[in-house]
Amino acid sequence: MAAAGSGTPLEEEGPSGEAAAPQPQAPTSAPGARLSRLPLARVKALVKADPDVTLAGQEAIFILARAAELFVETIAKDAYCCAQQGKRKTLQRRDLDNAIEAVDEFAFLEDLSIPFPDITVS
Amino acid sequence: MAERPEDLNLPNAVITRIIKEALPDGVNISKEARSAISRAASVFVLYATSCANNFAMKGKRKTLNASDVLSAMEEMEFQRFVTPLKEALEAYRREQKGKKEASEQKKKDKDKKTDAEEQDKSRDEDNEEDEERLEEEEQNEEEEVDN
Numbered sequence: 001m002a003a004a005g006s007g008t009p010l011e012e013e014g015p016s017g018e019a020a021a022p023q024p025q026a027p028t029s030a031p032g033a034r035l036s037r038l039p040l041a042r043v044k045a046l047v048k049a050d051p052d053v054t055l056a057g058q059e060a061i062f063i064l065a066r067a068a069e070l071f072v073e074t075i076a077k078d079a080y081c082c083a084q085q086g087k088r089k090t091l092q093r094r095d096l097d098n099a100i101e102a103v104d105e106f107a108f109l110e111d112l113s114i115p116f117p118d119i120t121v122s
Numbered sequence: 123m124a125e126r127p128e129d130l131n132l133p134n135a136v137i138t139r140i141i142k143e144a145l146p147d148g149v150n151i152s153k154e155a156r157s158a159i160s161r162a163a164s165v166f167v168l169y170a171t172s173c174a175n176n177f178a179m180k181g182k183r184k185t186l187n188a189s190d191v192l193s194a195m196e197e198m199e200f201q202r203f204v205t206p207l208k209e210a211l212e213a214y215r216r217e218q219k220g221k222k223e224a225s226e227q228k229k230k231d232k233d234k235k236t237d238a239e240e241q242d243k244s245r246d247e248d249n250e251e252d253e254e255r256l257e258e259e260e261q262n263e264e265e266e267v268d269n
Contacts, residue, residue: 070206
């Protein structure tokens with residue numbers, strides 16, 4: 001994949017992260033080519049929270065948003081397997097905990113009991 | 123500048139929609155489970171960002187780009203995401219290119235229109251100057267006659 005580093009640097013958009021209704025990105029023209037539903041502004045806020053990150057290109061933000069979507073789908077499906085075994089139709093918190101324990105890739109999520117990871121933004 | 127924790131969460135409605143579409147019809151999700159998934163998604167983005175940043179720094183770049191994120195996915199053992207992400211990236215680039223071309227075309231059309239208007243304007247000005255000169259000449263003739 002030719003990575004020419006063509007991502008444009010982010011510009012300041014002003015304060016984001018209000019608890020108002022989410023703003024989905026523009027709908028796609030081609031059916032099936034689903035672009036991200038997560039608002040890029042929120043994803044950008046998360047990326048900027050990392051003190052080591054200087055700049056992130058628009059494409060990088062977009063891919064992160066899309067990856068987060070895929071992640072949500074994946075973990076939901078894995079958690080559902082546990083609920084199914086218990087013959088339940090409602091996903092519970094414990095199904096999620098089980099999935100996290102069972103799946104190696106979810107190891108970084110262990111101990112989600114803390115309200116939020118330890119990130120200090122100065 | 124402290125970021126409030128809720129600012130770094132992804133919108134609940136969108137998370138819920140993604141979950142519901144991933145699961146079969148009729149399956150519900152408790153509020154606690156949904157909230158935990160939402161937080162997990164935020165942690166995922168943070169972790170992926172940190173990983174991607176390592177790749178950028180290795181490449182002596184200060185700007186995270188798409189390939190850094192893809193490399194991070196592999197590093198995090200989410201290789202299964204790489205192919206769909208590459209496809210999404212292609213679609214995104216096409217859309218961005220389309221938008222850029224559309225706005226450039228609009229600008230070109232606007233410039234063409236402005237040029238045409240300016241040409242008309244300068245033609246009118248030339249005509250006005252000619253008329254003024256004619257008037258002056260007539261006045262001069264009259265004076266001579268008086269003398």
